Amino acid sequence: MATPEVIIQLVGIEKRYTLGEEVVVRALRGVDLSIYRGDYVAIMGPSGSGKSTMLNILGCLDRPTAGDYFLGGTNVAVMPDDDLSAARGKMIGFIFQSYNLIAQLTVIENIQVPLLYQGHDVRHFHDHCVRLASLVGLAQRLTHRPNQLSGGQQQRVAIARSLVNDPLMILADEPTGNLDSRTGLEVLDLIDKLNSEGKTIVLVTHDEKVAARAQRVIHMRDGQIEREVVNRVRQSPPPEPLPA
Amino acid sequence: MKLFSFQFLSTLRLGVKSLLLHKLRSALTMLGIIFGVCSVIAMLAIGEGASYEAQESIKRLGSDNIILRSLKPPEDTRAQGAGGSGRPSAIEYGLTYDDGARVQSTIPGVRRVLPIRIIRENVRFAQNEVACQILGTLPLYSEMAGLDLPRGRFLTETDERNQANVCVLTVGLAQRLFPYQDPLSHSVKIDSFYYQVVGLVREKSQAEQRPQSGRMEGEPLDNNVYVPLSTARARFGEVLIRRSAGSFEMEQVELHQLTIQMEDTAAVESADPQIKALLNRFHSRNDYEVIVPLQLLRQAEETKRIFNIVLGSIAAISLLVGGIGIMNIMLATVTERTREIGVRRALGAKRKDITLQFLVETVVLSFGGGLIGVVVGVITPMVVSQLTTMKTIVTPWSVLLAFGISGAIGVIFGLYPAKSAAQLDPIEALRHE
Numbered sequence: 187m188a189t190p191e192v193i194i195q196l197v198g199i200e201k202r203y204t205l206g207e208e209v210v211v212r213a214l215r216g217v218d219l220s221i222y223r224g225d226y227v228a229i230m231g232p233s234g235s236g237k238s239t240m241l242n243i244l245g246c247l248d249r250p251t252a253g254d255y256f257l258g259g260t261n262v263a264v265m266p267d268d269d270l271s272a273a274r275g276k277m278i279g280f281i282f283q284s285y286n287l288i289a290q291l292t293v294i295e296n297i298q299v300p301l302l303y304q305g306h307d308v309r310h311f312h313d314h315c316v317r318l319a320s321l322v323g324l325a326q327r328l329t330h331r332p333n334q335l336s337g338g339q340q341q342r343v344a345i346a347r348s349l350v351n352d353p354l355m356i357l358a359d360e361p362t363g364n365l366d367s368r369t370g371l372e373v374l375d376l377i378d379k380l381n382s383e384g385k386t387i388v389l390v391t392h393d394e395k396v397a398a399r400a401q402r403v404i405h406m407r408d409g410q411i412e413r414e415v416v417n418r419v420r421q422s423p424p425p426e427p428l429p430a
Numbered sequence: 431m432k433l434f435s436f437q438f439l440s441t442l443r444l445g446v447k448s449l450l451l452h453k454l455r456s457a458l459t460m461l462g463i464i465f466g467v468c469s470v471i472a473m474l475a476i477g478e479g480a481s482y483e484a485q486e487s488i489k490r491l492g493s494d495n496i497i498l499r500s501l502k503p504p505e506d507t508r509a510q511g512a513g514g515s516g517r518p519s520a521i522e523y524g525l526t527y528d529d530g531a532r533v534q535s536t537i538p539g540v541r542r543v544l545p546i547r548i549i550r551e552n553v554r555f556a557q558n559e560v561a562c563q564i565l566g567t568l569p570l571y572s573e574m575a576g577l578d579l580p581r582g583r584f585l586t587e588t589d590e591r592n593q594a595n596v597c598v599l600t601v602g603l604a605q606r607l608f609p610y611q612d613p614l615s616h617s618v619k620i621d622s623f624y625y626q627v628v629g630l631v632r633e634k635s636q637a638e639q640r641p642q643s644g645r646m647e648g649e650p651l652d653n654n655v656y657v658p659l660s661t662a663r664a665r666f667g668e669v670l671i672r673r674s675a676g677s678f679e680m681e682q683v684e685l686h687q688l689t690i691q692m693e694d695t696a697a698v699e700s701a702d703p704q705i706k707a708l709l710n711r712f713h714s715r716n717d718y719e720v721i722v723p724l725q726l727l728r729q730a731e732e733t734k735r736i737f738n739i740v741l742g743s744i745a746a747i748s749l750l751v752g753g754i755g756i757m758n759i760m761l762a763t764v765t766e767r768t769r770e771i772g773v774r775r776a777l778g779a780k781r782k783d784i785t786l787q788f789l790v791e792t793v794v795l796s797f798g799g800g801l802i803g804v805v806v807g808v809i810t811p812m813v814v815s816q817l818t819t820m821k822t823i824v825t826p827w828s829v830l831l832a833f834g835i836s837g838a839i840g841v842i843f844g845l846y847p848a849k850s851a852a853q854l855d856p857i858e859a860l861r862h863e
């Protein structure tokens with residue numbers, strides 16, 4: 187069996203916020219983390235422990251103050267803004283707590299948005315987008331607008347959108363935080379299904395039950411990884427864990 | 431390139447969609463530009479029309495010409511001239527044959543001098559009688575005034591030499607005097623003499639039909655009779671009797687107008703003061719005026735230039751206000767859609783994509799407003815022309831100017847909101863409520 191590929195590697199990641207003269211907040215204090223292709227990682231931790239900061243860096247929305255971040259083989263820690271945008275568009279799929287669909291666009295158009303910024307002619311990807319819509323069970327709603335959909339439906343559109351560029355990893359920040367428990371479960375089942383089909387998932391959650399679905403649970407405290415719990419073994423685990 | 435144009439089209443579509451999300455707001459924002467563009471075009475059209483009419487009538491006087499006209503001197507001078515006696519005596523004033531000859535012989539650059547004498551008399555044929563302006567002049571008149579000669583001939587040198595009793599009528603007058611007959615085979619009666627009608631003419635403009643405008647209020651403007659100058663002198667004498675409001679006064683005027691044609695427009699400039707100096711040696715009173723069409727034309731052009739600057743400034747201000755309105759709305763839109771901007775950035779939008787998106791929206795607003803403004807601005811002068819007698823001319827450059835400015839305003843006033851949208855931090859933007 188092939189060795190699972192390391193697709194993400196954080197090495198000594200620091201994030202400091204300088205507030206005024208002498209006040210420096212150390213949001214992340216030397217984080218080392220490797221994520222393998224096909225991983226399902228949950229990040230937990232008390233408020234203020236640095237989860238969001240970590241997710242922002244993983245999502246190339248922010249650059250670390252120090253350290254290296256290898257994403258698909260390139261160090262994005264030192265990339266200029268335009269390259270970061272390109273990296274986000276190509277390699278990351280975002281699922282937000284509050285869905286964040288674009289109000290003036292229809293379901294199918296929302297799914298197409300990441301393609302636009304990759305310079306694709308969306309007409310060539312119509313079938314692809316329709317397939318994704320049916321994957322999340324919204325094939326009948328292609329021309330609806332977000333305000334005509336329920337929260338669960340909106341989140342499923344967002345999931346379809348996160349898949350459209352076939353990203354290296356999907357980042358989900360409390361994806362069920364705004365949903366009732368039943369629709370939340372539907373969404374989580376969908377995410378499980380994506381992982382079982384080989385997608386790499388990183389999600390932030392407060393909910394133990396949500397975290398229990400993941401392979402690895404990373405507990406954070408004070409800007410550091412406190413401990414990692416492995417719930418179950420990866421389908422094709424690496425023979426040896428890489429040194430952190 | 432094809433790829434770019436597709437992307438651009440989808441950006442454009444998106445812009446229009448976003449604007450349609452707030453229809454009333456977009457329409458109100460456009461209104462500022464619509465009024466601005468419309469007012470630029472309409473005001474310039476009205477200004478252009480007014481100055482066109484003024485300039486045309488001046489041009490018809492001839493830019494090579496200097497026109498001298500006899501003026502009745504002011505009242506007090508006339509009282510002295512009349513002496514103390516109660517008996518009315520003829521007032522003598524105005525241009526003379528000698529003036530014409532002196533100008534011709536001493537002023538350099540003079541091509542020819544055309545004397546005109548004007549007598550107001552009734553002209554009769556059968557039962558018809560019409561109050562007319564009788565112009566005693568030379569055959570030259572036809573050429574210098576650029577007359578149309580639809581029938582017959584104009585006065586000739588032979589007529590002039592023989593003091594022939596012939597006349598030429600304007601077409602309008604001929605129709606009034608000869609409703610049923612052919613004027614060319616008849617004579618008209620003026621005072622106690624008969625004049626054979628030899629031709630019909632049409633004046634180029636109303637300006638020449640009344641060389642001494644304002645004195646014949648209420649009379650038709652095209653009732654002109656042309657007779658040889660020598661004939662006019664012999665038949666009507668030098669003393670003319672003017673009846674007005676029960677009383678009458680006598681005046682002695684040799685010539686009412688001298689049209690001096692110069693070799694070229696350059697000669698007009700230098701001749702103007704020389705002619706005044708020459709005539710002032712023989713006219714102690716202020717009994718003539720000098721009209722230089724070239725100078726009038728320059729003044730008209732200058733007036734038009736100032737007019738255009740004033741109109742342009744007003745229009746520019748209104749467009750500026752429209753632009754500020756657009757900027758205001760776009761800034762509000764950017765704030766309102768901060769989260770959308772964050773989402774787009776997360777989904778891979780570069781800064782320039784965001785800039786373009788908002789710039790396109792502004793430009794759609796301003797160009798859309800500009801387009802509507804052009805349509806309204808072209809229609810407005812037409813309506814004005816229909817409702818009033820004002821002439822209006824919509825010049826292509828004013829349309830281009832107004833449309834161009836409206837587009838430029840979209841770009842200029844859209845750039846700042848669009849840039850500030852692009853500068854937003856994606857994380858901050860995503861967190862925005």
Ligand SMILES: Nc1ncnc2c1ncn2[C@@H]1O[C@H](COP(=O)(O)OP(=O)(O)O)[C@@H](O)[C@H]1O
Binds near residue numbers: 203205231232237240
């Ligand atoms: N933009 C910022 N400016 C200053 N301090 C920040 C900023 N973002 C986060 N922090 C600080 O960094 C620490 C980690 O925050 P965060 O990553 O949001 O924690 P979590 O998401 O786990 O609640 C907190 O102490 C927070 O106050």
Ligand SMILES: [Mg+2]
Binds near residue numbers: 237238239
């Ligand atoms: Mg957080």
